[in-house]
Amino acid sequence: MNSGLFLSFSDLATFTTATQAEIAAYLKGRLPEAAFERGEGDNESDGDGIPARKRPEWKPTDLSINEARQFINRLDEKVRIALNVMVEASPDGFLVNDVCAKLGIAIEDQHAALKSVWGAMTRRARKVSGDREAYLFEWTERKENDWIGKISPTTHGSLRTVLGIAAQLNR
Numbered sequence: 001m002n003s004g005l006f007l008s009f010s011d012l013a014t015f016t017t018a019t020q021a022e023i024a025a026y027l028k029g030r031l032p033e034a035a036f037e038r039g040e041g042d043n044e045s046d047g048d049g050i051p052a053r054k055r056p057e058w059k060p061t062d063l064s065i066n067e068a069r070q071f072i073n074r075l076d077e078k079v080r081i082a083l084n085v086m087v088e089a090s091p092d093g094f095l096v097n098d099v100c101a102k103l104g105i106a107i108e109d110q111h112a113a114l115k116s117v118w119g120a121m122t123r124r125a126r127k128v129s130g131d132r133e134a135y136l137f138e139w140t141e142r143k144e145n146d147w148i149g150k151i152s153p154t155t156h157g158s159l160r161t162v163l164g165i166a167a168q169l170n171r
Contacts, residue, residue, distance in 0.1 A: 060135055060152040065161055065162060068159045068162040086159075093150040095148060100114070137151060
């Protein structure tokens with residue numbers, strides 16, 4: 001019978017350097033040598049014996065329609081208003097400035113004023129998806145204090161369905 005253990009990079013990083021090196025040594029004896037060879041573009045090791053690899057490209061989590069139903073359950077008003085702005089926008093992204101306008105927040109205050117909103121949405125996405133490392137947003141800064149947020153097309157569609165937003169786009 002095979003057994004296994006999953007240890008995320010973020011969990012591994014919480015261990016001491018000595019423990020990380022012991023885990024790397026243990027794995028090195030059990031995995032093919034090719035798993036430890038660096039390829040072009042790989043990051044350098046931090047000197048702890050663990051080959052640092054380039055992580056896969058990050059992408060926002062996908063929420064199904066059932067997960068979207070759980071996601072919107074009992075959201076506070078500020079979070080729900082922000083969510084509606086996001087979902088009414090194109091799947092290509094929403095403007096944080098639009099969220100600010102809808103909530104009556106000055107653009108220069110957006111980081112402090114919306115931190116709790118983004119945090120609440122991220123915690124909820126992690127809870128309903130069952131993924132402790134899930135992220136709901138991908139952020140791009142166009143210029144100072146001008147951000148575009150993007151959720152996955154699957155999540156966008158699921159939330160639009162659950163919130164009863166027509167398929168026509170506002171952009």
